Amino acid sequence: MNNILLIDDEPVIVESLYNMLTRMEHLELIIWKANSAIAGLEIMKNNRIDILITDVRMPGMSGLELIQHVKQQWSRCKVIFLSGYSEYEYLQTALRENAFDYLLKPIDDEVIIETVQRVIGEIETDLRMHDIMTQTELQLQKAQYLLHKDFFEHLLYDNHLTIESIAGYVQTLHIPLDLEHEVIMMIGRVDRWPQDYRLKDKLQLQYAINNIVEEYLRETCQIVSFTEDRYVIWLIQAGSSQDLTHLQWYINELLEKIQQSIRQYLHLPVSFVLSKPNIGWLQIHYTYKEMSEWIQRGIGLDEGIILVEQADSMLSQYSEQELLPQDIKRNLNQLTNLLETGDKATFHRTISDFFYVIQKAVFIDYTLQLEIFAHLSVMLLSYMNTRKITRSIEIQLDLKPLSNYGMHANWSAFEDYCSRLADMLFSYAEGEKKDQKQQITDKVDAYIIKHLHENTSLDHLAKTFHLSPSYLSRLYHAEKGVSLSERIKLLKLARAKELLSVEGAKIHEVASELGFYNVSYFTKFFKKNMGIPPQEYRQNNS
CATH class of the missing domain: 3.40.50.2300 (Response regulator)
Known part of the structure; x- marks a missing residue:
């Protein structure tokens, strides 16, 4: 739009x-x-x-x-x-x-x-696909990629990082950010990749997403980016004439246009999470953890959503222990992400590959076996507890095997159990998504009915319900089978007929009650939809 x-x-x-x-x-x-x-x-x-x-x-x-x-x-x-x-x-x-x-x-x-x-x-x-992909190819050829990747991984995952070590990276990599000033963090997630895309295709398109974002933002701020699995992560600082609060608002205003450009030129649905506007460099690790949870749990049920953290939000404090070898931990994190985002097919394929690798390791240490079991159990239990569905699931499947490693005859039995439980969780998530959409559209209906005399424009409704206008328009039409503008028109007509049927009703009062501050516009609106002017309708029905 x-x-x-x-x-x-x-x-x-x-x-x-x-x-x-x-x-x-x-x-x-x-x-x-x-x-x-x-x-x-x-x-x-x-x-x-x-x-x-x-x-x-x-x-x-x-x-x-x-x-x-x-x-x-x-x-x-x-x-x-x-x-x-x-x-x-x-x-x-x-x-x-x-x-x-x-x-x-x-x-x-x-x-x-x-x-x-x-x-x-x-x-x-303005943003042609040819130019975007040309820039993408050039970025792929740039050196220092590994150092850049190493720097961001330390920022995102190392809670023992110091300002001095960050300064070393910033100086070596010529990163255009000032350590004396705070930053805004933004995460973009590709909600769904086409099945035939290879790793190189995904990497190119993540760079293309970054190019589109920078095309919109580079004139007003300093920005650096990093790709991490399905995410593109940006650190942003204001220019000399802006403060971070205004910059956060400005970026939020542009995100819908950015989403539209990505959808048009790259054919990808992308969701964004924007942090509060005052993140210190040593807070980045904790902020990323919290924002990752938002993007997995808050918007994992749908595509193309924008979430913005307000300035008074509190960051949870995290402490991370390196419990598993890095390759095993990476697989467990990937499974958690796939479960949270509802990617059922990839989850089952990944967990099958994961158990295959574990079963090949005949001499795996018993305590490490327990550790893997515990992580998978915690992943599934955490998902259920967060959504308060543990009791509902327990009616369908005994959950004791999640706390007793000895109840599983072998890894194959545990894999089968995890897969069956995951299927139930995916089914629940799909039902929850439908319920959430219905709740939103029902609330929109209730709001319109209560505020017919006020501003009921798409833009105002979108801001009221903290959604982008294009997403609210699509969601409402999909759920209700009618466009939002048509629904508002029908409600106003119904209310107009009700008011005009009251003896002594005055046309200008009816118009004002329905948000028309010009009687002639109300008259045109009524006649266009009813075939007769409101005066004639009042005479026929009073």
Whole structure:
């Protein structure tokens, strides 16, 4: 979806543009409007703007002055100027400021629609797949990859790291971050890889994801990245003119566009978790652990989600003991991740391979056998306890074998037990996902009914329920079988008919009750959907 802002000091023009573009549902626009440049700037402070349509001459601040502020806030914003004047000076200034187009009033609807469609086309082609993959190939050829990998692994997993050792890495690798300032951490997860992708394909696409993220963010901050299994991890610092709190908000506003670009050019669903805006360098280890749990447990049930940690969130304290040889521990961590993310097929394939390797090691130490048994048992028990489903599962399967190694005749028997239990957990997770989606859409319905007289736009509802607009739109349509806009329309019509049936009902009061602050718009809305104006309906039904 693209956010478009309409600015003109003539309300009739703004409303005409707003109504015309609202009807163009196929363009997938979130539309904002303002009657002055100052009011438009206030909207831009709190919302990403992709397309700006503005008058040139306005009292207080002209459109030409406004564009300077726009480029500082949203550098990728495309600007279309409207003017009743064809003066060469205005046209020359607009072109110098890289305006997308300069349209003379009065403007036909067809011209506006065609221009907006061209703008959207240019936005979509800004990041071409060819350029992305070219950069990816160059990055794969770069040296120092192993040192970079080693540095990040220490940051993420070593809770005994010191500032001095971090400084050594930063200096050696020329990492463009300042140890005297805190960072924001962001994790991106590829929710689902195509089955035929090889390791090299995945590595290339993870680099491509990073290139897309950096394309959006590099102008406003310092950023370094690292790939870890299904994750891409970024450490981000603000530029000289920004604080981290504002930077976190700015990144959050862009994440939906980043997701759309990744989906369009790479055909991959990606979820993001964004940390609170004040992570110290020695906190990175703990922050990564907590964010990993979020991305596994909080968004493991679906694709394309964005989670943002608020500044007052508390980090849990972790202590890690190196219990197993690194290769075995890596396999156990992978199994945990696959269970949490609901990847059933890969989980069964991985656990089968894991037990095959263990059974080949005939002389494996007994205490190490117990350790492996304990880790697998804890993994399964932790999953059940976190979701409070232990008793429900115990009705279907005896859980005592999770605490008694001797109850299993051999590793094959234990593998079979783990696989059967995992199947039950995957089935539960699928049911839970459906329940969660239904709960969200039911809450959206309840909110709309209660707030029909207030703002019920997609953007407002998405912010209210802490979801991205595109995800909420897809989720609602999939669960309810009707678009969110259609549902709101039907609810408003039903309420309007109810209010108009009351004796003495006044049209302007009914309009206000339904969030229409202009009676003529309410009249058009009602007549378009009911075939008669509200006055006639009131006369027929009062």
